[in-house]
Amino acid sequence: MPGFTDNDISRQVSLSPQGSSSSVQVSRQAVISMGIHALHEIGSDSICHVCIANGGSCCQGCRYLADGIGCQQRNTSCTAWLCGFLKLFLYETGLLNTWYDFWDQVPGQDFRVDFTPEVMNVTKPLQLPQLHRLSEALAADLHELARSHIAIGFILTLREKIDKQLDELEHCRHSRHKTNQVKRNIRILSSPFHRFHKELDEYRQQASWSTNFP
């Protein structure tokens, strides 16, 4: 993933002509940078590192992947896309809807390519907190799971199952019974992530403390 700074983003984001604070004009490149920045903030790199080491790279077989360099065609679609691990991470930290809400504003997403216009207006921001402790905990759990299971690709199968359940949760949000069932499935699938859940408990306690005592 290419490096960039907050200044790079602010140079590419400008207020809309109306000067409205609720609608901001952004470039396609800025949107991509914001997405990468948000992933960097939550610490997705450590999770990807374990996944890739176990043969799970989501860039596998892509013609834009250059050996030893990485992606040569970063686009909005791949930046917005979440695998099961990252979806679970954002779901458990209560940030999944923030992610979806932001990317729903970005048109032209496709598979490994985008048709996003060079400039667009967005009303919802994408600001995710630094969650490196949590992502490192999940990465450590994944590493441990991959090491202790003889079955090749164990964590990748788990990733797909979690992904399916989280998609299902999106689709069944109007049925309380089904929602509870899917949430239970997610709890079962993520039960081996002991370090992650321990960090999550602390994170949630801190979050509720700062809500109650701002």
Ligand code: SF4
């Ligand atoms: S599938 Fe997920 S964890 Fe694996 S490399 Fe892609 S984004 Fe990272």
Ligand code: SF4
């Ligand atoms: S275009 Fe997407 S899938 Fe292909 S290398 Fe870039 S990020 Fe990976």
